[in-house]
Amino acid sequence: MTESNSQPRVLLFGAGGVGAVYLYLLSKVSSTTAVCRSNYDVVKKDGFTINSSIFGKNIYFRPNVVRDCEEAVSSGPKPYDYIIVCSKAIPGVIPQLIKPAVTLGQTAIVLVQNGVGIEQEYHDAFPDNPIISAVVYLPATQRPAGVIKHGEVEKLQIGSYPSSAPNERASAFTKLVQSAGATAEFYEDVQPKRWFKLLVNASWNPICALTLSKDTDVLGSLDEASGVLLATMLEIRDIAAAYGYTITRDEVEYQLGRAQARIPTNAGIEPSMLQDVQAGRRIEVEAIVGNAVRMGKEKGVACVRLEMLYVLAKALDLQIERRRQ
Ligand SMILES: NC(=O)C1=CN([C@@H]2O[C@H](COP(=O)(O)OP(=O)(O)OC[C@H]3O[C@@H](n4cnc5c(N)ncnc54)[C@H](OP(=O)(O)O)[C@@H]3O)[C@@H](O)[C@H]2O)C=CC1
Numbered sequence: 001m002t003e004s005n006s007q008p009r010v011l012l013f014g015a016g017g018v019g020a021v022y023l024y025l026l027s028k029v030s031s032t033t034a035v036c037r038s039n040y041d042v043v044k045k046d047g048f049t050i051n052s053s054i055f056g057k058n059i060y061f062r063p064n065v066v067r068d069c070e071e072a073v074s075s076g077p078k079p080y081d082y083i084i085v086c087s088k089a090i091p092g093v094i095p096q097l098i099k100p101a102v103t104l105g106q107t108a109i110v111l112v113q114n115g116v117g118i119e120q121e122y123h124d125a126f127p128d129n130p131i132i133s134a135v136v137y138l139p140a141t142q143r144p145a146g147v148i149k150h151g152e153v154e155k156l157q158i159g160s161y162p163s164s165a166p167n168e169r170a171s172a173f174t175k176l177v178q179s180a181g182a183t184a185e186f187y188e189d190v191q192p193k194r195w196f197k198l199l200v201n202a203s204w205n206p207i208c209a210l211t212l213s214k215d216t217d218v219l220g221s222l223d224e225a226s227g228v229l230l231a232t233m234l235e236i237r238d239i240a241a242a243y244g245y246t247i248t249r250d251e252v253e254y255q256l257g258r259a260q261a262r263i264p265t266n267a268g269i270e271p272s273m274l275q276d277v278q279a280g281r282r283i284e285v286e287a288i289v290g291n292a293v294r295m296g297k298e299k300g301v302a303c304v305r306l307e308m309l310y311v312l313a314k315a316l317d318l319q320i321e322r323r324r325q
């Protein structure tokens, strides 16, 4: 590997809320390039401004930006040691889009995204490259283009995909992120962490997106709301258990309790799926809900609430797609 000779070369694909924060942090310890799309002109000219409750306000930085991975190869440093995928997890297209920048056997592909079952298409496309799966806790929004607002949490939970694959690169990436001043934890098997986070994402994200509501506003709608959320999270817990990932009822209640505790201060959260609907963007329905429902059905786990959310969120996503055409 070339990392010991010089700074690691990092290509960020998907420079939105989450991506911009890690781009800023990693640019302190590596040579970074970012693929931008709708924010390309603004970021190229004016850079990013980050207002973070953790890393500071009015942080200004101008990264090296490109329009696509072809340009990243022709104009940036290569080969890339890491391609960090921070776009929304919409299956089907991204492996082909990053392919020009993937050097066989060398480039590690790091998925910093929500959901479960998101890694296999990268493993299929690049069977000889390390795939690193990262669960991300980092509430962030980009509004307007180039301006990022980041809340009070920042953490990556990192592991190889599959968990039986060699873990040197995942471990090295964890250390790189730590050296940048961010929080990163390495796991021999990161999949239980994905399922633990899915408790929140597969319940709150579609419910808030479908109701155009913050989580606390949903809880305040009817006395029944807390019970419906708890029952949905327990279905996710049961699917995880069918694959050997144990989540206790106390842990489920803790996750629900985080939103309940914010009701008195009206500090509701707008999950990323709600933000996507409001901005007319496609939603991560397959990564966050569909894959879990399919996995549940495969093992015969009852998940009627989750299935209902899947149907409704899928219809919403298709409607958004039609309106974009
Ligand atoms: N935001 C949050 O609070 C949290 C998000 N997450 C997860 O992190 C991941 C990233 O989320 P987030 O940062 O919010 O996403 P954003 O929507 O803010 O950013 C995604 C970026 O990817 C870009 N992109 C998408 N497709 C392409 C393409 N083909 N070429 C170039 N750029 C592309 C988008 O460009 P364009 O603007 O043109 O669409 C956008 O800039 C998701 O999986 C999300 O679920 C996890 C925890 C919290």
Ligand SMILES: CC(C)(CO)C(=O)C(=O)O
Binding pocket: 114, 138, 139, 140, 200, 201, 205, 269, 270, 271, 272, 273
């Ligand atoms: C946990 C949460 C809700 C944090 O913003 C998230 O992951 C998301 O918005 O998708």
